Amino acid sequence: MTETVYEITLNRVGPSCAELLQRAGMIIIFDDSAPEELAEICLLHEHQPLLRPVRAGDRVSIDDQVYLVTAVGDVANKTLEELGHVTLLFDGAREPQKPGCIHLGACPPSYAVGSRLRFWARADEESNTEEVNHESE
Numbered sequence: 001m002t003e004t005v006y007e008i009t010l011n012r013v014g015p016s017c018a019e020l021l022q023r024a025g026m027i028i029i030f031d032d033s034a035p036e037e038l039a040e041i042c043l044l045h046e047h048q049p050l051l052r053p054v055r056a057g058d059r060v061s062i063d064d065q066v067y068l069v070t071a072v073g074d075v076a077n078k079t080l081e082e083l084g085h086v087t088l089l090f091d092g093a094r095e096p097q098k099p100g101c102i103h104l105g106a107c108p109p110s111y112a113v114g115s116r117l118r119f120w121a122r123a124d125e126e127s128n129t130e131e132v133n134h135e136s137e
Contacts, residue, residue, distance in 0.1 A: 005051050005058060005119040006080065012044035013113055021108050025091055026101075029117065031084030043111065050081040054119050060088070060104055061118045062111050067104035069119075075099040 008029070020041050021027055030038060031047035054077055058069040073096035080086045086102055093103040111117075 001122070002059075003121045005054055005121060006048060007116065007118045008045035008048050008084070010043050010045055010111060010113055010115045010117065012039070013111070014040045014042045014044070016041045017043060021090075025106075025108060026087055026089045027109070027111070028087050029085065033083065034085070043117075045084060045117070047084040050077065053077040054080065054102060055121075056094075058119055058121045060102075061116075061120065062109040063115050065107075065109045067107075067109075069102060069104060070094055071096045071101075071103040073097075073099040073101045076102050 011032070017027060028038075028042045030042040030044055032044055033047070034042050034044060054069060054072055056069055056071055060067045060069060067090070071093050076086050076096075076099070079100055085100075087098070087100055089097065089101050089103045090106055090108045091097075091103055092106040096103065
């Protein structure tokens with residue numbers, strides 16, 4: 001059993017997203033209101049409500065790839081709620097490095113227009129559901 005916290009479908013991939021992921025190990029999501037200069041480096045989506053704050057220990061899935069949330073910056077939930085904006089860092093950090101970042105396991109994802117990105121919490125941590133967990137060693 002899972003509790004969905006935030007769920008979006010990517011409707012546009014900025015032309016510089018792949019380079020940013022490869023160079024810096026991050027992806028930036030933003031709702032459709034992103035200024036064009038930011039849209040170049042963002043995964044864009046239609047804004048959806050944040051049902052509760054994202055916390056360390058939650059999961060993020062991008063299509064069938066699942067990641068453990070290892071740390072959440074001080075303003076990440078605020079910008080996610082207000083702007084559908086957050087930076088996802090695939091570094092497995094246990095302490096937030098920047099206030100607007102959510103840190104995830106260290107294996108960068110693949111994505112495309114139409115990919116579903118979902119933040120969720122497992123209701124039963126002892127569940128036998130198989131999970132691909134891209135955590136850093």
